[in-house]
Amino acid sequence: MEDYGFSTKAIHVGQEPDSATGSIITPIFATSTFVQESPGKHKGYEYSRSGNPTRAALEKCVAALEEGTAGFAFSSGLAAESVIVDSLPSGSHIIATNDLYGGTFRLFEQVKKSGNQLEVSYVDLTEPAVIEQSIKPNTRMIWVESPTNPLLKIIDLKKIAALAAKYKLISVCDNTFATPYLQKPLQLGFDIVVHSATKYLNGHSDIIAGFIITNQAELAAKIKFLQNAEGAILSPFDSFLLLRGLKTLAVRMQAHCKNAQTIAEFLARHAKVEKVLYPGLPDNPHHPVAKDQMAAFGGMITFFIRGGSSATIKFLDNTHLFSLAESLGGVESLIEVPALMTHASIPKEIREKNGIADNLVRLSVGIEDVDDLIQDLDHALQAI
Ligand SMILES: *Cc1c(COP(=O)(O)O)cnc(C)c1O
Secondary structure, X not given: OXXXXXXXXXXXXXXXXXXXXXXXXXXXXXXXXXXXXXXXXXXXXXXXXXXXXXXXXXXXXXXXXOOOOEEEEEOOHHHHHHHHHHOOOOOOXXXXXXXXXXXXXXXXXXXXXXHOOOEEEEEOOOOHHHHXXXXXXXXXXXXEEOOOOOOOOOOOHHHHHHHHHHOOOEXXXXXXXXXXXXXXXXXXXXXXXXXXXOOOOOOOXXXXXXXXXXXXXXXXXXXXXXXXXXXXXXXXXXXXXXXXXXXXXXXXXXXXXXHHHHHHHHHHHOOOEEEEEOOOOOOOOOHHHHHHHOOOOOOEEEEEEOOHHHXXXXXXXXXXXXXXXXXOOOOOOEEEOOOOOOOOOOOHHHHHHOOOOOOEEEEEOOOOOHHHHHHHHHHHHHOO
């Protein structure tokens, strides 16, 4: 299986036809426990928190897609992130990107600071020199998102991995926005990849799920222990849905990226748009790094509406195909204002300092017909 291409792996790894029945699709093993022949003698499964065949198939598949050796499916992206932080000794310091997913920021600030005595420095990871200045004796981890959310900055993953190796820090990449179809952080030297599988990996907006993938036995053992000890596992039914979603990950990502590129170019030309942030635009400052480390530029677009907050809300009230909702990565197009929605949990002064203004709009471009999407945006922009 190792030599197969991405889509072949997505469709087949871990998903051999069921040996008992020939079922081509991995069955949903809806069971909490497994009968043992005699005490301790069983077929590899004892209790579904510790391991379940549907989840195991999924974990093999996602590990293969990220070029890792071990994968772990969680009940949400944040549950996976929580386990990563819990794998560190109490009192550890993390260096994280300053343009961080709002829920990750809340987890660090409002849960792990008091619970794990965690310290976090939020820095601009597009400037490696700043990272070296932030390293302290208790620094144990660097936490990266690329593209970042919502500003779609691209962080040079090879540089971060090299720095982490130099200072013996564990490097973590939240690969939710890119997916392994566009970039494989473990191949670029990262230790851990984490996902909100709720987004592109599943792709159909019908489950909440998280993932951790690593290629290091010691980290894998720690994470396996914590996954079982803390218990935030993905259910067999959701594992089945995620396996089904993964089968089309490559074709979905191709369509997302193609539509997003066309829409970004349309918005960049539009009089009612102040500025577009999309790494696929040649004049975007992050374009060269994106071109180097990603297969394409992703399905997310961020842009500033001309006219401030009231114009922005009017625009959002007038889109129809783009549904006003948090989340991203599904086949249907979504639109939101980070300052009022996904990033509202970040204090206003920090938001503004980091460039998350009230007229900033984020699109999750779906795979509908691009002409319909453009017409929808154009109509809503004219309504301002
Ligand atoms: C959604 C998201 C998360 C959190 O994942 P959940 O599945 O919602 O718990 C983490 N990181 C990024 C980049 C996300 O978009």
